[in-house]
Amino acid sequence: MCGFIAVLGPEGQHVIQDVLTGLLAIQHRGQDAAGVVSFEGKFHARKARGLVREVFEERHLERLRGNLAVGHVRYPTVGSGSEADAQPFWLQFPTGIAMAHNGNVTNFHELRRTQLADRAIPLASDCDLEAILYVFADELCRRLEGGAVEAQHIYAAARHVFEHVRGAYSVVGIVAGWGLFAFRDPYGIKPIVLGRRDGPGGPSFAVASESVVLEVAGYERVRDLAAGEALWIGRDREPRSEVLAARPHRPCVFEYVYFARPDSVLDGVSVHAARRRLGQALAEPWRRTGLEADVVIPVPESACTAAQALAEALGVPYREGFVKNRYVGRTFIMPSDAERVSSIRHKLNPIRSEFAGKRVLILDDSIVRGNTSRQIAKIARDMGATKVYMASYSPPLVHPCLYGIDMSTRREFVARGRTAEDVARLIGADHLLYQSVEDMVAAVRGDHADLRFCRACFDGAYPTGDVTARVLETIEDERLAAQ
Numbered sequence: 001m002c003g004f005i006a007v008l009g010p011e012g013q014h015v016i017q018d019v020l021t022g023l024l025a026i027q028h029r030g031q032d033a034a035g036v037v038s039f040e041g042k043f044h045a046r047k048a049r050g051l052v053r054e055v056f057e058e059r060h061l062e063r064l065r066g067n068l069a070v071g072h073v074r075y076p077t078v079g080s081g082s083e084a085d086a087q088p089f090w091l092q093f094p095t096g097i098a099m100a101h102n103g104n105v106t107n108f109h110e111l112r113r114t115q116l117a118d119r120a121i122p123l124a125s126d127c128d129l130e131a132i133l134y135v136f137a138d139e140l141c142r143r144l145e146g147g148a149v150e151a152q153h154i155y156a157a158a159r160h161v162f163e164h165v166r167g168a169y170s171v172v173g174i175v176a177g178w179g180l181f182a183f184r185d186p187y188g189i190k191p192i193v194l195g196r197r198d199g200p201g202g203p204s205f206a207v208a209s210e211s212v213v214l215e216v217a218g219y220e221r222v223r224d225l226a227a228g229e230a231l232w233i234g235r236d237r238e239p240r241s242e243v244l245a246a247r248p249h250r251p252c253v254f255e256y257v258y259f260a261r262p263d264s265v266l267d268g269v270s271v272h273a274a275r276r277r278l279g280q281a282l283a284e285p286w287r288r289t290g291l292e293a294d295v296v297i298p299v300p301e302s303a304c305t306a307a308q309a310l311a312e313a314l315g316v317p318y319r320e321g322f323v324k325n326r327y328v329g330r331t332f333i334m335p336s337d338a339e340r341v342s343s344i345r346h347k348l349n350p351i352r353s354e355f356a357g358k359r360v361l362i363l364d365d366s367i368v369r370g371n372t373s374r375q376i377a378k379i380a381r382d383m384g385a386t387k388v389y390m391a392s393y394s395p396p397l398v399h400p401c402l403y404g405i406d407m408s409t410r411r412e413f414v415a416r417g418r419t420a421e422d423v424a425r426l427i428g429a430d431h432l433l434y435q436s437v438e439d440m441v442a443a444v445r446g447d448h449a450d451l452r453f454c455r456a457c458f459d460g461a462y463p464t465g466d467v468t469a470r471v472l473e474t475i476e477d478e479r480l481a482a483q
C-alpha cells in the first residue's frame with residue numbers, strides 16, 4: 001500500500017510545497033520511504049527511507065524546483081524494501097518521464113523475465129513500478145517519434161500497460177516539460193482522484209491517492225478516475241481523458257475498512273460514513289447473540305468511528321478505554337512476531353476504570369494474525385473486565401491480498417480453517433463476532449447501489465481473474481522468503 005500525488009502548477013511556479021503537504025496528508029499509506037521528483041529544465045529528485053518530515057529538509061525544497069512534480073510514500077508489499085525500490089522512478093531518455101504508483105503488479109516477475117528481457121531492459125530495482133514505467137515509456141516513445149506529446153500518445157501508452165501489466169495499479173506521472181498523466185488499472189482497484197485549483201497564474205491540477213490530499217493541499221476535488229481511464233493534462237492545461245478498458249469497476253473494500261483516512265471520499269463514498277455504517281451493521285448480529293455489554297471500546301484509531309456508531313445503535317456507552325501512543329511505529333510491519341506482540345503493549349495502554357468490573361465489547365476493524373486481539377483480550381482481563389467480547393467490523397480475513405495491501409500469507413491468517421469460536425478461544429475472548437461479507441459490502445456501499453468491490457481477501461474472488469493456485473503459492477513463497 002502506498003500513496004502518491006502529482007501536481008501541474010502554473011508556468012514559473014514551484015509546486016513542491018503542495019506535493020509535500022499532500023504527502024504528509026497520506027503518510028498513513030506508507031511510512032517506509034518517501035520521494036519526490038520535480039521538473040524544471042531537468043529532473044530534480046530526493047528519495048530516501050523514512051517519514052516525509054525526515055526525508056525532506058530545507059535544502060531539498062530549494063532544489064526540488066519546477067511546476068511539475070510527483071511524490072510518493074511507500075509501504076513495502078514484498079520484502080523489507082531497500083532504498084533502491086523507493087519511488088518515484090524516472091527515465092531521462094529518450095523522453096523524460098517520472099512515475100509513482102500504488103498497487104501491486106501480479107505478473108511482475110513474468111514481465112521482467114520475458115517482455116523486458118527480450119528488449120534487453122534490465123530493471124534496476126525490485127519495485128514493480130519499474131516494469132510499468134518501461135512498458136509505458138516503450139510505447140510512448142514509439143508513438144512520439146520526437147514530436148509533441150499529445151493525449152492520444154498517453155492513451156496508447158496506457159493501453160499498452162493495460163494489455164501487458166496485470167494486477168492493481170493507480171499511476172501518476174509527469175512528462176518532462178510537457179504535462180501530467182495518470183491512469184487507473186482496468187478494474188479500478190486502487191483509489192485515484194483528480195483535483196483542481198484556480199489561481200491568478202491559471203489553473204493547477206493535482207492527482208492523488210485520496211481526496212484528503214487535495215483538501216489539505218488546497219485543491220477542489222473534481223472526480224475519481226474511472227476504472228481503465230487515462231488522463232492527460234498538457235501545456236494547454238485542458239484535462240483530457242478516455243476510458244480505455246471496459247472491465248467491471250472493483251474498488252478495494254479494505255480501503256474503507258482500514259486503510260484510507262476517514263476524512264477521504266473514495267469513489268463517491270465517504271470513508272467516515274462507511275465506517276459508521278459498518279459499526280451500525282454489527283448491532284443486529286450482536287443482539288442476536290443474546291449477550292450484553294456494559295461498554296463498547298474501540299481499538300484505536302481506525303475502529304473509533306465504527307465503535308461510536310455501534311454503541312449508539314445498541315444504546316450502550318462508548319468509551320475510549322485504550323490510549324494510543326502514536327509515536328510507536330505500526331505494529332503490523334515489524335519483522336518478527338515477538339517484536340509485534342510486545343509493541344502492541346507499548347502502543348496501546350488501557351484505562352483501568354473503563355474495564356474493571358465491566359462486560360466489555362471491544363471493536364477492531366479487522367483481525368489478521370490475531371496478535372492484536374490476543375493482547376487486547378489479555379489486557380482487558382488484567383484490567384478487571386468480567387467478560388471480554390471482541391468484534392471485527394470486517395469479516396474473517398482468509399485470503400492474501402495480491403493487489404498491494406500487505407496481508408500476510410494464507411498460513412498466517414488466524415481465521416483460516418477456523419470457526420469464529422475457534423478464533424475466540426485462541427485469542428482468549430468470551431465471544432467473537434465478525435461482520436458478514438454481505439453486511440460489510442452493503443454498509444460500505446451505502447446508497448451507491450451500483451458499487452461492487454474487490455473483496456478477495458475475504459472471499460478469494462480475485463477480480464483480475466489471473467490468480468491461480470500457482471500464482472498464490474509463488475507469491476506466498478516470495479513473502480515467506482522475504483520475512
Ligand code: AMP
Binds near residue numbers: 299365371373
Ligand atoms: P493482527 O494483530 O495481525 O491480527 O493485526 C490486526 C490489526 O492490524 C488490526 O488492528 C488492524 O487495524 C491492523 N491491520 C489490518 N490490516 C493491516 C495492514 N494491511 N497493514 C497494517 N495494519 C493492518
